[in-house]
Amino acid sequence: MSFQDNEYFVDAIKIHFLGINRFLENKLLLNTFYLIFLILIFMLIIFNFLYQDKKKFIFLIDSILIETIIWIIPTLIILLISLYTIKSSFYLNPFKNIYLNIKPLIIESISLNWKWMFIFPHQKILSFNEICLPIFIPIKLYLISNSIMNSLCIPKMGFQLYCMTNCIKYAYMLPLKHGISHAISSNYSGIGFKSMRINIFFVSKKTFFHWINVIKNLISFNIKNYNKIIKRGYFYYPKFFSIKNNKIFFSILKKK
Incomplete structure (x- = not known):
């Protein structure tokens, strides 16, 4: 699907929405509303026709054609x-x-109590409760929960996906506009539930790679650090790490 071939379509989305999923969902709802509205118009026309003349009304009561x-x-x-x-x-x-x-950008997400962990395996970085996403680049998001069932919801993207232990879910999305959005956990998971908010920055490809390079110079994260992170608690601010092992996500899955 190429969006450069239809500049008007892209511009229409960029004015109102951050992602194509949200745009298409709203378009579906509006078109459904218009079709339902046709039924109302049709019924008003029929009743108006019937009540104009009592003789017509009496005649049409037994009309098989009109009833059909x-x-x-x-x-x-x-x-x-x-x-x-x-x-x-x-x-x-x-x-x-x-x-x-x-080619999509791969992101692996893990739901913890009470924080979200995001792994960029090919870029070899990791973040908690904050991510940058490049616009006009498809995103393939893998999702799993470390404990109870949870749900990642990004309202402005028209995205929501449930996750649970021992079960990998994935979904595609496509950001189309610069901006800032928030993601939340839409499934109650305890006292720290309200802290499971994610800052999402939709940026250009150049800015995205600059963000990646900055994090690559930070402290390294490994599976041993993960055992400390999984303890119940929440972060007051996002955290970022570089990683050497880009298979952390699947290592965690094997441990379940």
């Missing part, structure tokens, strides 16, 4: 809404990669 029309047209509209919704749901499937012409 009154039932068939709304039924067809509802069928159209159903087909449109089903088709759109498959298109908006977060597990489907619709950006085949661009």
Whole structure:
């Protein structure tokens, strides 16, 4: 899917939304509303026609033709809404990669009590409760929980994904606008639940790699440090580390 071929489409999204998923979801809801509104207009026209003349009203009460029309047209509209919704749901499937012409950025996320851990395996960095994402680059996000079931929700991206132990989930997204957003845990997980907020910065590709290079010069993180981090508690501010072992995510999975 190439967005450079349709500049108007891209500009429309950039004005209002940070991601294409949110734009398409809103478009789906609006189009469904318009189709439902057609039923209301149709019913108003019919009732207006029936009540204009009492003789017509008496005649049309026993009219098979009118009764058939009154039932068939709304039924067809509802069928159209159903087909449109089903088709759109498959298109908006977060597990489907619709950006085949661009290699995605891999991010591995782990839900801890009460913090979010993000690993950039190819860039060899790790962060807690804050990430930068490059615009116009597809993101493939892997997700797992270290303890109880949790849910990562990014409202401005139209993204929400549940995670649990021993189960890797993944989803695709595509940021399309510079800006700042927040992600939250939308599944209650205890007293530190309110601290599970993530700062997300949508930046240019150049700024993203600058952010990566700065973190690479910080203190190194390994699986031993992870055993200390998993203890219950929350951070008052984000933390960043460089990593040498880019297989931390799957090492944690094997330990479960």
